[in-house]
Amino acid sequence: MFDQINGLPVHALVLHAAVVFVPLLALAAIVYALVPRWRSKLGWAAIFLAVVAPLSTYAAVASGGKLRDRLAGMGMQGEAMEKIDDHMGYGQLTLWVALALGVVTLVMVILTLRRPARRLPLVGDIAFAVVMIALAAASGYFVFKTGDTGAQAVWGS
Numbered sequence: 001m002f003d004q005i006n007g008l009p010v011h012a013l014v015l016h017a018a019v020v021f022v023p024l025l026a027l028a029a030i031v032y033a034l035v036p037r038w039r040s041k042l043g044w045a046a047i048f049l050a051v052v053a054p055l056s057t058y059a060a061v062a063s064g065g066k067l068r069d070r071l072a073g074m075g076m077q078g079e080a081m082e083k084i085d086d087h088m089g090y091g092q093l094t095l096w097v098a099l100a101l102g103v104v105t106l107v108m109v110i111l112t113l114r115r116p117a118r119r120l121p122l123v124g125d126i127a128f129a130v131v132m133i134a135l136a137a138a139s140g141y142f143v144f145k146t147g148d149t150g151a152q153a154v155w156g157s
Contacts, residue, residue, distance in 0.1 A: 002063040003070065011063035015150075017056035022098050022143050025053040026136035029105045033129035039118040043109050050102040050109070057098045061091045083153035090146040097142050101135040108132065 002010050028046045032039055068084055076084075108128045112118045119125055 002059065003066040009063065009067045009070070011060065011067045014056065014063055015060040018053070018060040018094070018098075019143060019147060021049060021053040021056045022094065022139050025049040025098065025101060025105065026139045029101055029108075029132045029136045032105065032108065033132040036112075036117070036119050036125070039109075039112055043113060046105050046109050050105040054095070054099040054102045057091075057095045061088075061095050064088055064091055080153070083149065083156070087146060087149040087153050090142055090149050094139065094142040094146045097135060097139045101132070101139050104128065104131055104135060 004010060005013060025046075028042060028049050032042050032046050065088070068081075068088060071084065072081065111120055111124075111128075120128065
């Protein structure tokens with residue numbers, strides 16, 4: 001399922017979804033956490049992104065694993081395989097951070113969904129904001145590192 005479509009590696013086709021949806025989730029989470037008056041308008045997008053970003057990242061990781069297996073079966077080894085393994089390590093971290101950000105964002109949206117002011121008690125609002133911003137920053141970092149190591153593996157010298 002995650003190997004090939006019409007002879008092309010699925011990874012090359014699905015990785016772009018993760019590259020788009022994870023940063024969008026990070027941005028939505030930050031705005032949702034910091035601007036309570038926008039929560040009523042942003043809630044549906046935050047829910048959508050909290051589900052789609054981790055799923056697209058999972059598809060990229062799973063298809064990347066299949067591509068690595070295919071390349072190893074074709075005899076790739078040495079420094080090139082080390083670069084791919086480094087890239088895969090960052091991809092796994094991106095998946096876990098995106099999943100954590102998705103879960104925390106979903107919980108925040110659900111907890112504030114029916115509140116008239118769309119706010120939790122101050123301590124809860126601040127705690128969720130801190131966690132969401134930290135996870136958003138981490139997800140941005142790991143998306144960058146995953147993309148950079150992948151580009152270096154493919155296009156580097």
